[in-house]
Amino acid sequence: YCVYDAKGTMFEQDTYDEQGECLFCLYMSDWDEDGVYDHIYEDFYENGQVVLSTLKDEEGNVEHRTEYEYLANGEKKKETRYDHLGRLKGWKTYDENGDPLAYADYSDWRGDDAFESYEEGTYYLDEDGFHRQRPSLYLEFDEQGEVVIRGVYTYYDNGELKEYCETDANGVIVDWES
DSSP, X not given: OEEEOTXXXXXXXXXXXXXXXXXXXXXXXXXXXXXXOOEEEEEEEETTEEEEEEEEETTSOEEEEEEEEEOTTXXXXXXXXXXXXXXXXXXXEEOTTXXXXXXXXXXXXXXXXXXXXXXXXXXXXXTTSOEEEEEEEEEEEOTTSOXXXXXXXXXXXXXXXXXXXXXXXXXXXXXXXX
């Protein structure tokens, strides 16, 4: 299945097996709406579910990719993200109902291909029925990749923050809330 724009350029292609199950989807988009397709999405499927999703720039360079794992009941089990260099960028796990359980994220604030921070934690359902992140560990790195800040969060049984303790590279407490 292919879709073409008014200029005759194909911007979507879907491939199916003999039973009609989707195997591969390619979609090109124009995020800044300048008439040039500047992003390419590629999705690979198994058993009707996306197992690998890749975003590429207009030259075909990978910007990031995401791998998906599923439970026997078809619900998402894990989502693992990688950056344009193939490094682990983060992950999320899900329960048997598809609700998020835990996460981890690396961040590149400076945009220099060096991770500046890492956070991991769990999710909880708030009073509005939305899943919110509850961090348990926060790390901040210098340009050499060494940990310069370590933050640890603890919570009461009701989910309220109990304590946050932040230490520097030498283990000296620089911030503490209780």
